[in-house]
Amino acid sequence: MPPPENDVPFTPHESLGYALKRAQQALRLHMDRRLKAFGLTAPQYNVLCSLEAEPGASNAQLARRAFVTPQTMQSMLVKLERAALxxxxxDSDHGRIQRTQLSRSGRETLSKAHQAVQETERLAQAAASPDAMKMLLRVAEALS
Amino acid sequence: MPPPENDVPFTPHESLGYALKRAQQALRLHMDRRLKAFGLTAPQYNVLCSLEAEPGASNAQLARRAFVTPQTMQSMLVKLERAALxxxxxDSDHGRIQRTQLSRSGRETLSKAHQAVQETERLAQAAASPDAMKMLLRVAEALS
DNA sequence: ACATTAATATCAGGGGACTGATATAATATA
DNA sequence: TATATTATATCAGTCCCCTGATATTAATGT
Structure with missing residues (x-):
């Protein structure tokens, strides 16, 4: 006689992790579709926003701000530079640091992209609960 | 005199989208670290879970279940097959469909992985609000 | 029966995330 | 001063996600 099944078949479909993934994926795709007209992706848009807020930031600073590794940011910056954005x-007196600025074209593109993306955030906030942002950052903190 | 700034420097840092990204990223990394001992990633674990719940599923079925494209699922299945999991x-009477099953090794690995991953979900739920899952799926729906 | 449409699998290529490794410059310490 | 540590940039490789394209099989409609 075979032993009884004692492994509960855990179903990630009903997990918080899965809901999180689906929401994030939907938001990313929604943004991407709106940004496509400007040749931007959602992460690229975020980097440009960071540069608007902090002109001359270094690769390392941008990586920390975006909560990604310097390697990830590096590859994004190379692409954005190739796209002339x-x-x-x-840096003039620090031999290693590369200072990054928005180009004229980058500023123009970003200005248009801002408007395209507002709708996504508005829709998301309408569907979310009021404390959603705070709660999500709490979850991120708990798992870091 | 320079013209006044009329572009509000939108800061994605204070957006719901960003909080969502950070929470999802943290959860994914947390799971990955726990699964690393078994040579699994979080998405791979999820696929194995799907196969446990629905043995013999096709590529297309698994893709729909995971809300990814068939191409994405295809490349994951190729890797899982190469890893002998x-x-x-x-299919015997449907010429095109490839039926997928957990191997013996896959079942054993999955059984151990279940336990390793429980902690992640527990931590996430402890930090989240009670209706978080329902709310996140509502957001996903609103943006799809 | 034949033609069209839909479903399935799969190739190719790109973006963005990670880890690991390396080189170099700045800083701190012995 | 010389050495060690830290910070920065960057190369290489992998995984997962996407889009676009293609071939084949199944289902449908006329």
């Missing part, structure tokens, strides 16, 4: 120049 | 065999 940003300009990178070595 | 699953077995794929053509």
């Amino acid at each position: 940003i300009e990178r120049t070595p | 699953i077995e794929r065999t053509p």
Whole structure:
């Protein structure tokens, strides 16, 4: 006689982790569709926003701000530079740091992108509970 | 005199989208660290769970269940097959469908992985509000 | 019966996230 | 001063996610 099944078949479908993934995925796709007209992705848009708020930021600073590794940010910056949306120049008195600025084209593109993306955030907030943001950051903190 | 700033420098840092991204990223990394001992990633674990719940599922079925494209699921299945965690065999009377099953090794690995992952979900739920899951699925729906 | 449409699998390529490794510059310490 | 540590940038490789394209089989409609 075979032993009884004692492994509960855990169903990630009914887990918080899965709901989180689906919401994030939906939001990312929604943003991507709206940004496609400007040749931007959602993460690229976020980097440009960071540069608007903090012109001349370094790769390391941008990575910390976006909560990604410097390697990830590096590859994004290379692409944005190739697309001529940003300009990178070595720091004048710090031999290693590369300072990054929005280019003229980057500023123009970003300005248009802001409007395209507002709708996504508005829809998300309408469907979410009022304390959703605080709660999500609490979850992120608890798992970091 | 320079013109006044009329572009509000939108800060994604204070957006719901960003909080969502951070929470999802933290959860994914938390799971990945716990699963690393078994050579699994979080998405791979989820696929194995789907196969446990629905043995013999096709690529298309698994993709729909995981809310990813068939191409994405295809590449994951190829890797899982190479790792000998699953077995794929053509359907007997449907010429195109590839039926997927957990291998013996896949069942054993999954059984251990279940326990490793419980902690992540427990921590996340402890930090989240009671209606978080329902709310997140509502957000996903609103943006799809 | 034949033609169209839908479903399935799969190839190719790109973006963004990770880890691991390396080189170099700045800083701290012995 | 010389050494060690830290910070920065960057190369290489992998995984997961997407879009676009293609081939094949099944189902449908005329």
